[in-house]
Amino acid sequence: MHNIGSPFSHLGSFFAYQLPSEKRLNDQIERYSPDQQIMAIDYHDNPLLDNLATAIMLVDANLRIQYLNSAAEMLLELSGTRALGLSVDQLLMENGKPLAEMTQTLQTRMPYTKRQVTLALSSGQSISVDYTVTPVQLHSADYLLLEFQPLDRLMKISREASIINTQETSRAVIRGLAHEIKNPLGGLRGAAQLLAKELPNPGLKDYTDIIIAEADRLRNLVDRLLGPHKLPENKPVSIHEVLERVISLIYAETAGRINFVRDYDPSIPDLTGDMGKLIQAILNIVRNAMQAFKDNAVFTPEIRLQTRILRQFTLGDQRHRLVCRVDIVDNGPGIPPAILQNVFFPMVSGRAEGTGLGLSIAQSIVNQHRGLIECLSQPGETRFTIYLPLESTDEQH
Ligand SMILES: Nc1ncnc2c1ncn2[C@@H]1O[C@H](COP(=O)(O)OP(=O)(O)O)[C@@H](O)[C@H]1O
Numbered sequence: 505m506h507n508i509g510s511p512f513s514h515l516g517s518f519f520a521y522q523l524p525s526e527k528r529l530n531d532q533i534e535r536y537s538p539d540q541q542i543m544a545i546d547y548h549d550n551p552l553l554d555n556l557a558t559a560i561m562l563v564d565a566n567l568r569i570q571y572l573n574s575a576a577e578m579l580l581e582l583s584g585t586r587a588l589g590l591s592v593d594q595l596l597m598e599n600g601k602p603l604a605e606m607t608q609t610l611q612t613r614m615p616y617t618k619r620q621v622t623l624a625l626s627s628g629q630s631i632s633v634d635y636t637v638t639p640v641q642l643h644s645a646d647y648l649l650l651e652f653q654p655l656d657r658l659m660k661i662s663r664e665a666s667i668i669n670t671q672e673t674s675r676a677v678i679r680g681l682a683h684e685i686k687n688p689l690g691g692l693r694g695a696a697q698l699l700a701k702e703l704p705n706p707g708l709k710d711y712t713d714i715i716i717a718e719a720d721r722l723r724n725l726v727d728r729l730l731g732p733h734k735l736p737e738n739k740p741v742s743i744h745e746v747l748e749r750v751i752s753l754i755y756a757e758t759a760g761r762i763n764f765v766r767d768y769d770p771s772i773p774d775l776t777g778d779m780g781k782l783i784q785a786i787l788n789i790v791r792n793a794m795q796a797f798k799d800n801a802v803f804t805p806e807i808r809l810q811t812r813i814l815r816q817f818t819l820g821d822q823r824h825r826l827v828c829r830v831d832i833v834d835n836g837p838g839i840p841p842a843i844l845q846n847v848f849f850p851m852v853s854g855r856a857e858g859t860g861l862g863l864s865i866a867q868s869i870v871n872q873h874r875g876l877i878e879c880l881s882q883p884g885e886t887r888f889t890i891y892l893p894l895e896s897t898d899e900q901h
């Protein structure tokens with residue numbers, strides 16, 4: 505039996521609670537009345553527990569939730585205050601059954617770990633986790649400490665790390681190739697100009713003009729592949745201002761035919777970055793949706809812009825304290841499956857007149873802001889998700 509009372513005593517009020525009565529208040533609703541509620545376990549004042557990446561939960565002998573940290577709130581999609589007092593087996597179902605062994609553990613006092621368990625959350629979502637249950641005694645009452653290791657997130661992190669890797673590799677290849685093309689192009693153009701001057705027959709100048717014009721066209725393309733050479737600015741940027749600018753630009757372009765739905769979290773602080781570039785990135789994404797609406801005669805075109813804040817979120821191999829998540833969702837035809845996997849690569853386009861550069865540029869801009877961009881698409885719903893870390897570079901360790 506572990507006793508975490510004394511070594512954690514410096515946490516002050518964290519484990520200070522009144523012991524709940526054994527009597528069930530109500531057979532149906534397993535919730536404490538306010539006077540019996542555990543004296544607010546002040547988890548907001550517990551940076552130690554709230555900064556853990558591991559989701560932890562403390563339940564009493566009746567399996568009622570007494571405490572959960574921020575990571576648990578996020579993982580289990582529960583709000584701390586609303587979850588307190590609720591019975592854990594009402595909230596989580598393991599492979600369709602309540603978490604039965606827990607009650608036995610209170611008798612046997614043996615900690616145990618279960619691996620790759622699918623938990624059904626009350627929201628209807630399911631997550632896959634490893635979890636450990638450890639009996640603990642606090643103020644001579646029995647409790648269970650639950651630790652959850654989310655497997656989906658771990659898999660997602662490694663997938664994201666590989667996305668970032670691929671994105672970086674492809675950009676390096678493109679930059680290398682673009683420079684290789686650019687250098688001889690300069691020579692080619694110069695030689696054509698010299699040749700034009702030496703030509704005895706002015707009629708032949710048409711040919712050198714073609715060489716020069718095509719060299720210029722290619723150079724233009726290569727420049728766009730390389731992206732803007734201006735260094736990005738680093739200033740406070742409000743993500744909502746960026747989104748509003750994009751909306752007003754597209755609104756003007758489409759004479760208000762697209763319905764924009766705003767679902768913003770107004771508490772998101774400014775991020776540090778280049779406003780012009782971020783507008784460009786999001787404009788490229790929104791403009792694609794606009795073009796897909798037009799090409800497919802979508803009847804009620806709608807674009808939803810959602811912003812959320814994520815705490816302790818890992819992007820690639822870097823854990824960030826605060827990350828802003830922006831979702832851009834349209835109800836258009838979806839990205840053609842044949843190009844979905846490669847849609848962020850340059851020159852990949854599903855449209856006859858497309859250059860295939862829009863999303864590749866959007867991706868470079870998001871990466872310049874140390875963020876990540878992802879896409880999910882099916883007919884009727886295309887979702888681009890952008891993650892942007894909020895702390896400035898010098899705050900990082
Ligand atoms: N929201 C969307 N709905 C449908 N298709 C899309 C959407 N966004 C991107 N696409 C597809 O991805 C392709 C690549 O987009 P992009 O990189 O901007 O290049 P371009 O717009 O020049 O083709 C588009 O041609 C289109 O086929």
Ligand SMILES: [Mg+2]
Nearest residue numbers: 788792862863
């Ligand atoms: Mg485009």
